[in-house]
Amino acid sequence: MASRAAARAVEQEEIEAQFRAAGPVGTFFYFAATTPDGTQLWQAATYVARIRAGGLMFCLPAEEEVVLFFEAGGGAPEEMFVTYQCECQLETPRGRSLGEAAILLVDCGWGGLGFFRRPGRSSTGALIRFKVGDTVGRPIKTALEASTDQWVTEAMDEDTAAEYMTGIGGEEGVPDLDGEPLDSGVASQLLQRLEQLERRLDTLSYLGGVGYFCVDPKCGV
Numbered sequence: 001m002a003s004r005a006a007a008r009a010v011e012q013e014e015i016e017a018q019f020r021a022a023g024p025v026g027t028f029f030y031f032a033a034t035t036p037d038g039t040q041l042w043q044a045a046t047y048v049a050r051i052r053a054g055g056l057m058f059c060l061p062a063e064e065e066v067v068l069f070f071e072a073g074g075g076a077p078e079e080m081f082v083t084y085q086c087e088c089q090l091e092t093p094r095g096r097s098l099g100e101a102a103i104l105l106v107d108c109g110w111g112g113l114g115f116f117r118r119p120g121r122s123s124t125g126a127l128i129r130f131k132v133g134d135t136v137g138r139p140i141k142t143a144l145e146a147s148t149d150q151w152v153t154e155a156m157d158e159d160t161a162a163e164y165m166t167g168i169g170g171e172e173g174v175p176d177l178d179g180e181p182l183d184s185g186v187a188s189q190l191l192q193r194l195e196q197l198e199r200r201l202d203t204l205s206y207l208g209g210v211g212y213f214c215v216d217p218k219c220g221v
Contacts, residue, residue, distance in 0.1 A: 010116040015048060015056060024049050024148075025141045030117040030127065031060055033069050041069065043117065044128035047139060049148045052163035055109040057148060059088070059139060061130045062102035070106065074115075082107045082160075084151040088144055090130055090137035098132040103139065105151055107160060 010029060019027045027048035033041040042065055050057040060066050062085050074081040084105040090098045106112075129136045139147075152161045 010113050010118060012110045012113065015113065015116075016051060019048050019051050019056075023141070024144050025138055028119060029058075030119055031058070031115055032117050033066075033074075034115065041065070042126075042128055045130055045138075046116070047144070049105060049144055050152075050164055052160070054160075054163060055107065055112065057105060057107045057151075057164070059144060059147075060104045060106065061128050062104040063128050066104055066128060070104065080108055080112055082156075084155060086147050086150065088147050089140045090132050091140045092135070092137050097140070098135055098137045101130060101132050101137070103130070103144075103147070105148060107156070 015027065025047055029046045029048070030043045031046040032043045035041065044060045044063075044066055046058050046060055048056055048058045067083075067085065070081055070083045084107075085102060086105065087100045088103045090101050092098060130138055148164075152164045156164070
């Protein structure tokens with residue numbers, strides 16, 4: 001069977017472009033779990049939830065075989081994958097709410113893309129899908145964003161969290177604007193981050209308002 005490197009079909013630039021165009025839930029791939037010798041164990045529906053300078057965060061259905069795979073190291077070098085399990089609201093493709101299901105959020109560097117496949121290009125075996133009961137669904141965008149925010153602000157290591165909160169790469173990626181024009185790429189990232197914050201504030205207002213507004217970077221707002 002072909003190795004992971006030979007079968008690799010997804011590149012960093014593709015992920016970044018699709019995510020910036022479609023955002024969470026709109027950036028869909030398969031995650032193909034493999035052994036070190038390239039044998040495929042399973043594949044699962046995967047949504048890219050956030051991106052950072054050094055990598056990305058994606059979500060998978062928290063089925064037993066999925067969780068056990070990552071607990072065992074994910075068939076990858078030590079500490080390539082860091083995980084966070086939580087509950088998330090799902091919906092049908094037409095937007096009907098299904099209720100909560102367990103999902104697994106995974107953070108990894110861009111090297112983890114060797115496990116990613118474009119839908120339809122790797123159809124070996126059954127696909128593990130997001131479900132509530134027997135009904136297939138997908139994470140609701142605002143619920144997924146809230147889950148990722150919870151991990152970033154409450155449980156993730158500070159350096160990785162800083163990359164997600166700035167969208168650029170921590171303190172080193174914050175531009176110095178003293179008399180210098182803002183790079184167009186940085187400007188685009190800052191605008192995207194601002195739009196994400198506005199959407200989340202709208203969501204919080206819908207859920208009953210916010211008790212306070214925190215400007216400390218550690219708050220993630």
